[in-house]
Amino acid sequence: MSYDFKQIEKKWQDRWDEENVFAATTDFSKPKFYPLVEFPYPSGQGLHVGHPRSYTALDIVARKRRLEGYNVLYPMGWDAFGLPTENYALKTGIHPEIVTAKNIAHFKEQLKSLGLSFDWNREVNTTDPSYYKWTQWIFLQLYKRGLAYKKEMAVNFCTSCKVVLANEEVVGGVCERCGGEVIRQVKSQWMLKITEYAQRLIDDLEEVNYIDRVKSSQINWIGxxxxxxxxxxxxxxxxxxxxxxxxxxxxxxxxxxxxxxxxxxxxxxxxxxxxxxxxxxxxxxxxxxxxxxxxxxxxxxxxxxxxxxxxxxxxxxxxxxxxxxxxxxxxxxxxxxxxxxxxxxxxxxxxxxxxxxxxxxxxxxxxxxxxxxxxxxxxxxxxxxxxxxxxxxxxxxxxxxxxxxxxxxxxxxKLRDWVFSRQRYWGEPIPMVYCEKCGWVPLPESELPLKLPEVADFHQTEDGQSPLAKLDDWVNTTCPHCGGPAKRETDTMPQWAGSSWYFLRYCDPHNDQEIASKEALEYWLPVDWYNGGMEHTTLHLLYSRFWHKFLYDIGVVPTKEPYAKRTSHGMILGENGEKMSKSRGNVVNPDDIVDQYGADTMRLYEMFIGDFEKAAPWSADSIKGCSRFLDRVWGLSKLLIPGEGYSKELEVSFHKTIKKVTEDIENLKFNTAIAAMMALINEIYAKKGITKDELHDFLVILNPFAPHLTEEMYEKHGFGLMLAKEKWPLFDESKCVDETVELAVQVNGKVRAKIVVPVNCDKETAIQIAKDNAAIAEALVGKMPIREIYVPGRLVNIVIK
Known part of the structure; x- marks a missing residue:
């Protein structure tokens, strides 16, 4: 029997918002858990179904941790400076600020429709002056300590975007963003001296829990x-x-x-x-x-x-x-x-x-x-x-x-210092001025943020300078050191500047006196679990680790490393097995899936599609199976029978399923956790009955995967006010041990039958049970066994002439 997912999902999303259910608290006495996903660039295209895979995975972990009693900070924000929006402005004349606000509103609506338990009180936006004030502040600290410097050098110049690119932004010989031709030009550039940290960036990988391919990627890039x-x-x-x-x-x-x-x-x-x-x-x-x-x-x-x-x-x-x-x-x-x-x-x-x-x-x-x-x-x-x-x-x-x-x-x-200048408009202004008498002089910290001025023309100058170079009233200023005439730097920062420290701002996003309070940073850091794409392990991950180590050296943050754990997910491909893109015509819009099947089905399928760490193709047919499963969960209401606790028939299955789901969530084995719950519901339907306690625990372990449906059923059956505030069920290890095991029985290496024996069965008993099987007995008629092999827990093999 299907359920009205549209009404139910809207109801609970509004309730969660109204009651601020997923907001992290300032009760620093509770155990904390800080999961993090890479915040998105809010493009005009919105999300496709590949984006929510990471968000949903850590949302499941975050929801489970809340049920286990943790104070959870699961934040979201916007990496909103960047070339695509500026290029759109060049094409349409619409200011990037307007485009960014519109795109963010659409992205936020999409994310909320998926039931993701983000703490929206801590939302950050890299284009907000109250945010990039601190990006500029970090740059000034780097400059004052000799880690930011100006240098004439040959750089990668995109002939289409008209901007300088880091080596990491040139893919296959072309610009990774627009595909335009990249040539070499000599320009004066701001550089960041990451090479000072090269050895530490390798050595300190020993202190963190990163999957091997992420560590290898970092080590190989540093070279x-x-x-x-x-x-x-x-x-x-x-x-x-x-x-x-x-x-x-x-x-x-x-x-x-x-x-x-x-x-x-x-x-x-x-x-x-x-x-x-x-x-x-x-x-x-x-x-x-x-x-x-x-x-x-x-x-x-x-x-x-x-x-x-x-x-x-x-x-x-x-x-x-x-x-x-x-x-x-x-x-x-x-x-x-x-x-x-x-x-x-x-x-x-x-x-x-x-x-x-x-x-x-x-x-x-x-x-x-x-x-x-x-x-x-x-x-x-x-x-x-x-x-x-x-x-x-x-x-x-x-x-x-x-x-x-x-x-x-x-x-x-092999690692080189990073080019930090970009000759474009839509980026953070670099808070430096040039004085003929004093040279380069940093802006006083009291004058931050140096706000991005309004411009009418977003095109670069003929010689490839930023559009800011055309603003004489803004460029011409006075030297903070000697008071003489000076000119502002017209280059802006690269997009990755704002994303190199955003995880720190989430700890205390409304603080106007510092990046975040010392108390908040000491409580929340390091990030406990960070998940993101492998494509960001040689760019963003290195940048942010470098910036964090620098901030540690100057006493701003309390930990050497920003992230205690880093995992990475595989992409969701189109149905044709290729990467989703508009040009290939294989993009699946999550809005369409939510509209047709509901957010819970969408979430469940994204996690059931295959091994989380590997790429998997989307299948419009397979998603129907997840929809049918949730319909069967809804139908459990009709199977309620009198009684408390677990029934004798289902007791072992419940303990084993709770154990598996508990452990699989921690090991990113979401597909097998879902399979275990599907198997359990099959047993419940075969028994044609479920106690109220069994229903309660089933709803709790399913809740991180399908939060709307489970909340509705929890309320409907009078379990309490809200499932999100429940406690995660415990399992009894002694009841998770199988009493019997299934063995394959081979004759001359070919499987002829399967038998069930006690878990600790001895060889003599196992072989006798095998020989008593009708199929094996028939195969042995008139034959003399010359060897009998028993592999406990796996097989019996009888070798005959």
Whole structure:
């Protein structure tokens, strides 16, 4: 029998709002639980069914924790600065602030329709001046401690969005947001010195409970390596320093490669005889993104620097120097030593330019690119290193380099400092002014927030500056230091600035004196459980951990790490098995599902669709099964029978189901928790009866998954005022132990029957029960068993001739 989900769900959503049921309290004496989901960017398209998967999962955990007596902070907010809204403003002329407010209202309505138990009293919006006041404050603290600085550098520039992008925002050689061409340009940029925290960002992963793939993603992105810096002298007089993880192969370095942007090229202009060719190549390289330049499979290109050569410090031989786009100025020193006998990329380059290839680690077949294994090779053609194993040779060459003053050991990181400037309007203004006399000067903290001024034209200037650069009255100001004329910074912050600390503001969102009170931060931090997409583990997760560690160092927050636990969910794909997108025409709108089946069915199906940590395709047919299950739950009202407690027939099943649901929620096994409840309801219907106590406990364990239906039934049967304020049922471990177990019975390895035996059944009894089975007895007629195998809890296998 179906139920009126539209009336029921609206009723309870209004009740929850009116009574502020899910608001975290300021009773800091209670045990706390702080679950967190990544707050969304409120786009014009609204939610699709993939978005609520994470929200619903942690909502289930949050609801269970409240029922267990915890003070739960489950907040939501809006990561609302960003390019899509600005691009919409460019297209329509509608101010981003208006568009953002409209999008947020739609998103909020959608989230509320799903019955998510967010504490809306703590809602934050990164575009609210009362919020970004503190984003600006954090930037000033970074600047005052030397972790924010201005630098001329080659950057990724999106030719479509007209903005600078971090390397992480360039995907497949194009802008991750608009798909536009990304080229390299030299610009003056604000940078954040995350490299100061690189080692700590690796080491402190030992102190948190992150799933392995999240930890690996962080570690690989930071890219710690050990090796040496080696100095090569040049015929131009200057030395070229390179970083290498394989200093043992120094005798095999037969050429060097510089980044096309390396400053030595301009410095050596008077000695270089083919400067036009180098400048032409540099111009071509500037039109490629870092991704395209470092792609392993691409054709190797470059130009030899004619007129200047390098000297190998180990062999004393002169070697040529090339420029090539696969060497980046932003990594290492912008120069490499090339050992083509033991590196695929160097080998390919050497072959393309007919350069010497000298084997220095014996055992490989260089012509077949079968390079010798690092750990087992023996040094050859390497002077005093000959005969040494690789690891021994590394130590010996580094000691020699130090003694000769030609190098030293070095730990290096792939991680680079982050570009913090964006030449756009819809972002936080950077609270800095430039004075010809004083240089860059921070705005006094008392003048924060520096509000984003109104503009009529959202286009960048012709030379790619922010639209703010057109506002002379806003740009021209006075220096806070000397009182003389100065100009404001017109670049704005990147979108990830506001998302790097939002979890702190949730702790005390209305505080106008500080980020949050010390008492609130000490109580709520760290976040107990953070769930989000794997695509954010090398951007947002690193940014926020960096900012948090900095705030810890200056005494603002009480914990070294922001998140105690991090999990990640798989995407919900379209019915065609592809990622949902408007272009593919496979987007499913959650509003349509809620309208047709109800929020509880939507929530239940999102959790039942498959392993939470893996991608799963949407199925319009499968959702009907979850709808039928809830109809059967509604129908339990007709099966009520007299009696208290659990009936003898269902007692074990109830204890086992409560145990499974309790544990599965904590282990993100939502699909198997739902399956267990489905199995239990089958037993109840087979028995054709349920006591009031059984109904009560069934409603409580189902409540986190289907809160509206269970609240209605709870009230209908007079259990109390509201199920959300109930207590989670306990299970008796002794009643969760199976007394019997089902075994497969094989004859010559082929399953012929299944039998039920006592859990602690001995071999002799199990084999006898198997032989007494009719199917097995028939298979053994006239046969002589030559071996009888018993695997407790699993199978019996009888081997016959």
């Amino acid at each position: 710690r390596s050990t090796g040496a810096e080696v100095d090569f002298t040049t015929t131009a007089g200057e030395k070229l320093t390179v970083y290498t993880t394989r200093p043992d192969t120094l005798f095999g370095a037969t050429y060097m490669v510089l980044s096309p942007e390396h400053p030595y090229i301009d410095q050596w202009a008077g000695q270089i005889t083919n400067m036009p060719a180098l400048l032409e190549y540099r111009e071509k390289a500037a039109r490629k993104s870092d991704f395209e330049r470092t792609e392993m499979q691409k054709e190797k290109t470059g130009v030899e620097i004619e007129g200047v050569r390098a000297i190998n410090p180990a062999s004393g031989k002169e070697i040529p120097i090339f420029i090539s786009d696969y060497v980046l100025m932003s990594y290492g020193t912008g120069a490499i030593m090339a050992v083509p006998a033991h590196d695929t990329r160097d080998y390919d380059f050497a072959k393309a330019f007919d350069l010497p290839i000298v084997e220095v680690v014996a055992g490989g077949d260089v012509e077949k690119e079968a390079f010798t294994d690092c750990a087992t090779g023996v040094m050859v053609n390497s002077g005093f290193l000959d005969g040494m194993k690789v690891e021994e040779a590394k130590k010996a060459i580094i000691a020699w380099l130090e003694k000769e003053g030609k190098g030293h050991p070095k730990v290096n990181f």
